[in-house]
Amino acid sequence: MPAKTHPDGRSAEPVIPDDWLAEFESAAQRPLKTRFRYAFIKTYKPVLDDAPFRAFDTMESYRHWCEENLPDWLGYGRV
Amino acid sequence: MGAFEYRQAEEIRDVFRKNGVRYLFIGKSGAILLGFPDTTQDADLFVERSPENCQALVTGLRELDFELTEDQASEILRGKDFVQLKNGPFDLDLVFAPDGIERFDDAWQRHIEVEGFPVCHLEDIIASKEATNRQKDRESLPRLKSFLAYWQQLGGPGTSD
Numbered sequence: 692m693p694a695k696t697h698p699d700g701r702s703a704e705p706v707i708p709d710d711w712l713a714e715f716e717s718a719a720q721r722p723l724k725t726r727f728r729y730a731f732i733k734t735y736k737p738v739l740d741d742a743p744f745r746a747f748d749t750m751e752s753y754r755h756w757c758e759e760n761l762p763d764w765l766g767y768g769r770v
Numbered sequence: 771m772g773a774f775e776y777r778q779a780e781e782i783r784d785v786f787r788k789n790g791v792r793y794l795f796i797g798k799s800g801a802i803l804l805g806f807p808d809t810t811q812d813a814d815l816f817v818e819r820s821p822e823n824c825q826a827l828v829t830g831l832r833e834l835d836f837e838l839t840e841d842q843a844s845e846i847l848r849g850k851d852f853v854q855l856k857n858g859p860f861d862l863d864l865v866f867a868p869d870g871i872e873r874f875d876d877a878w879q880r881h882i883e884v885e886g887f888p889v890c891h892l893e894d895i896i897a898s899k900e901a902t903n904r905q906k907d908r909e910s911l912p913r914l915k916s917f918l919a920y921w922q923q924l925g926g927p928g929t930s931d
Contacts, residue, residue: 707916715920718807723885727776730802732809743837743857746845750867753852754902766906 737762774799774813774860781834782815783886789830792818794881795889796868796898798910803889804882804926806917808910812863816890818874819849819866827864835859870894870901892918892926 707715718726738761747753757767786793795803797814817827828843836858838846846853846864853864871877871894880891890898896914899907 707920711913711916712920714807715805715917718805719924723803724776726802726805726807727774727779729807730809731774731799731813732811733771733773734811736811739854740856740861743855744839744842745854746842746850747852748850750851750865750869754904757904763905766909767904769903770905770908 736765739765739767771856771860773811778860779803779813779887782813782830785830785833786827787886789826789833790823791826791830792820792823792874792878793827793888794874794877795887796865796877796895797863798895800889800895801892801914801917803884803887804892804921806892806914808913812861814863814865816865816868816871816874816877818878821847824849831855831858831862836862868898870897870899892921 721729745756747756754767754769758769761767794800794816795814796816797812798806798808798810799813802808802810817823824847828838828846831838831846836855838857842857849866851865851867853866855862855864871890877890877894880894882889882891892914896911896918899911899914
């Protein structure tokens with residue numbers, strides 16, 4: 692969901708969508724340990740999870756490898 | 771292997787501190803440490819690329835029970851830009867040259883400590899995602915920018931106003 696803009700369209704000051712603001716405020720009440728438990732998930736990612744170690748000389752070579760080898764739906768391709 | 775846990779982050783923090791590793795949490799995992807409510811699978815660390823630091827990193831990773839072969843350790847010591855580890859108790863991405871951040875020292879000067887965890891400034895996390903410009907980054911950026919606005923309104927650490 693994109694951030695709202697002011698109704699008059701003049702200001703660049705971001706307005707936080709109400710539902711996101713509620714989530715940010717709720718999260719701020721939780722201890723870090725709890726935020727961790729809610730935030731980190733684990734699902735199998737094809738190809739990416741199939742090797743124990745990979746190293747790339749450059750970020751460009753890593754990005755290129757992702758685009759060549761990973762399914763598009765994983766979202767690692769550059770726009 | 772399950773999801774990355776708080777106690778594992780504590781182990782990174784404690785082992786890396788003991789070994790003098792210079793690093794910062796970056797990416798969505800860094801944002802989560804700063805209070806951003808969202809989900810992620812990866813823990814991403816921006817590591818200073820110097821011979822001494824990479825040696826300390828390898829020592830620390832082995833203490834954390836990452837099973838690094840000599841060849842793999844050599845690759846880290848030789849200074850790659852990106853290393854993906856799935857040979858330990860949790861998955862870890864090591865980034866030595868993140869998009870959108872010129873130098874480790876620049877990010878270090880702006881970094882924020884959260885319960886002893888060194889974390890990139892939220893503006894650096896956003897800058898890195900903007901520079902990378904992957905589909906998954908594009909999708910998370912509006913929410914991250916809204917969180918930055920919220921964080922600044924609260925007078926979050928490192929905010930100027």
